[in-house]
Amino acid sequence: MRVTQPLQRNLQQIPNEVATIDGERRHTWAEFVDRVARLAGGLHQLGLKTGDRVAVIGLNSDRHMEVFFAVPWAGGVIVPTNYRWSAPEIAFSLNDSGTRVLFIDRAFWPLVEALRPLVEDPLTVICLDDALPGHDAVHDELIAASAAVDEHVAGADDLSGIFYTGGTTGRSKGVMLTHGNHVANTLQFAAMIGLSPDIVYLHGAPMFHIADALYIYLVTHLGARHVFIPRFEPAACAQAMQDHAVTDTILVPTMIQMLLEQPGFAEYDLGKLARLYYGASPMPESVAIDLIGKLPWVAAYQLYGQTEAAPLLTALDARYHVTEGPLAGRLRSAGRAVPAVELRIVDESGAEVPRGTVGEIVARGPNIMKGYWGREDLSAETLRGGWLHTGDAAYMDDGGFIFISDRLKDMIISGGENVYSTEVENALYQHEDVAQVAVIGIPDEKWGERVHAVVVPRDGTQPDPAELMAFCRTLIADYKCPRSVSFRDEPLPLSGAGKVLKTELRKPFWEGRDRQVN
């Protein structure tokens, strides 16, 4: 049970199959494994010892994936890093994890100079692509100059990676994931969709995020093919899907919306696309329906999880992506627990609540993190009673399907009533003039918090706030409807993982005040 073992399996079974395609560059599994084993040798030469942490900051690329495997092959622990974070935020994660080796590509080179004064230990910097001033090594040169080393045979409980989360608010935490966590979640996922070596997977979402990183492990386990685009752009994504006959990819809902709504979308041949996974944030129902309409041959899977679960907890499989028939009505659900995940909805005392009642999602299984790096109290609190406390609010229906209300901390409490912003957003997304919407709680003298909608109108429209609020009342309870609306011309601000940064939207309203969150 270790993340590098599938490399041995692919070398044994399919050495000459194409493993990676990145632009014009292609490597077979034999080549890929050789590069990984040499890069691991290079890391040893640079002084890497078993258990040492190695960070990577880079756009999506085959080399980025080589780092994901070379680090554990050498016995190290990988620290995938969100490139949208500020230098102080990244420096915090490097200092917190005691990372002394950093892979970085040219897109982020200015970060290095900003990081140097902020990090406690000297950084060994390895350029993922071009040689730039001040580097210690260059990825390809290190591979060329190093002899392959034997794979470090890690145990299932050994640490494989530290994934920092929660960078958007407060102090970020390093989620410790073991080799066993990753392999288990890979098998749990594969058990759900069925293994196929015919998969061609596109890394379009950022690889530093666990939602895409899962596929680094999964697709390798399948012995299938990885395709990379540096970052998500609607046209580049559609083009790569067409060029490489991509069968599978994961995108966040915002990306799916951008993909589907781009001009000329219908011109691309996406006939090979078989499965589209989405997750990381709730899918507006209107986007899901647009997806079914425009790509009717694609099996859509909604995935729900979090970094702490390596990450998959539930899935809504393709059969439920229908608007008619006996299986309809679950499109807004995040699905059911995947195999070997145990899931409950509990109240504050930890007792399971009745079906249909909102509570916190808790989970246990072989994929649950070891804890937070250096945060024993927080780890104990989050994993109390042997269950991962997700901090997400949901109810479960009679079929075990969960309906995520919102992040608990995103819940709006207005006049003692709980309002889950997703529900309000889903309502507003059904209005024809709404391109994007985020619903937040803003201060209100009378109700404590007031439901407020930030709307990006569709091009050429000028929706009327009163009309939007009235429209909303035709769909959901009055107390849930926005009491005020503001408009933006530019898209909503997104985190590196594609989540709407509600903290930024809230900021102007809460200046100088304290917002109470659960």
Added chain:
Amino acid sequence: MRVTQPLQRNLQQIPNEVATIDGERRHTWAEFVDRVARLAGGLHQLGLKTGDRVAVIGLNSDRHMEVFFAVPWAGGVIVPTNYRWSAPEIAFSLNDSGTRVLFIDRAFWPLVEALRPLVEDPLTVICLDDALPGHDAVHDELIAASAAVDEHVAGADDLSGIFYTGGTTGRSKGVMLTHGNHVANTLQFAAMIGLSPDIVYLHGAPMFHIADALYIYLVTHLGARHVFIPRFEPAACAQAMQDHAVTDTILVPTMIQMLLEQPGFAEYDLGKLARLYYGASPMPESVAIDLIGKLPWVAAYQLYGQTEAAPLLTALDARYHVTEGPLAGRLRSAGRAVPAVELRIVDESGAEVPRGTVGEIVARGPNIMKGYWGREDLSAETLRGGWLHTGDAAYMDDGGFIFISDRLKDMIISGGENVYSTEVENALYQHEDVAQVAVIGIPDEKWGERVHAVVVPRDGTQPDPAELMAFCRTLIADYKCPRSVSFRDEPLPLSGAGKVLKTELRKPFWEGRDRQVN
């Protein structure tokens, strides 16, 4: 990671779906889990403590499966027992494992009286079906009279079952399998075929054998349906497949041959049969070809493993069950390592041999047993270097496909040449007059061992030994061909698991001699 967790999942997600069909009896998952929890309560009342062993001797039935789950639910360890063993053999396994509770059905009631004087501790006997004299409890009465108890939440490394193997020769050994072993192998299997809740699985092979027992766990994990027939008979098997629209089953090759060759086979509607798994002994190529011819819509999977691996190690998937096209030529292979199984072919020093060279199959992975119960030396020897030494001989081709030569101990050494009986049998099976054949080594003054074939001729034929030997020489090297042939009118003797009992065939030839085996 525990075998009972999927019961919680099915209760949460699909309480009203049919779980088991046994004759006229059907139970939903809600009913099944309730019965399991009550039966566990009954076991507690009978004094069962965490870690206590409970044996079961029974034909296939829903109640038999309830025992498989009630024992771990109560915190116990299950000891599935081969009902074809003699009373002294069974008594050995009960004494060796310290088992004091035995579930048994009426078919084997005479065994109880034979066992009583042979067991060291008094046995608590629970009748699986009818109440018979001298019993301590009756399965259904115990369920009716007991309150449901909470599930014992076992850890992944806790013992779940002890499966005795090797009863056909020498002293049998108790293979210790953990909860984690079973769950891992279930996920590894499901990852290969893809989970489908639409599966209807027929328990036709004996449930005490790990090859079928795997599906007790797997099908439950899928939330799919179990159908039972008491024991394999060709007509009953085909009838149950038709009646219950069976989609999946595992049979040993001998059973498949009997199924396909029964009179009137073509009359059954097996249109729903989607996947047929076979394993436990090598498949004669002629039977595989017959299978492809008669059930062309069925995806056949050859599985290879052993009890010590819980049990699956490799699989030959359906795509390779072809006699033409680019994927042909692997029909005789047992396939490739399944996900998260690491497999090598090694020489006596443990070094990996070149592709194409016969050596011993060794494996490691999350499904490998904890060891043999009470046999520390043998466990250490079998698991030396962290690898399970299977005792099976095979070579691996360039694609990682393994070709099993034979059980090492079944290998015939004739004049210093190694002869793998499977290869000789495959040759003889191609002769039109051969219904069944087993090839064994018999004593020979000159060569040490001589290759001997025991042939069951097809009805109405009287094959000539010399002609059979000449036919053989047209297919395989001369030194591998039988030097003598004997004929039987009755079918070859089979073990409970459907393997040909070569030890019995060899016995008359080796009376008073010692056969050297590796």
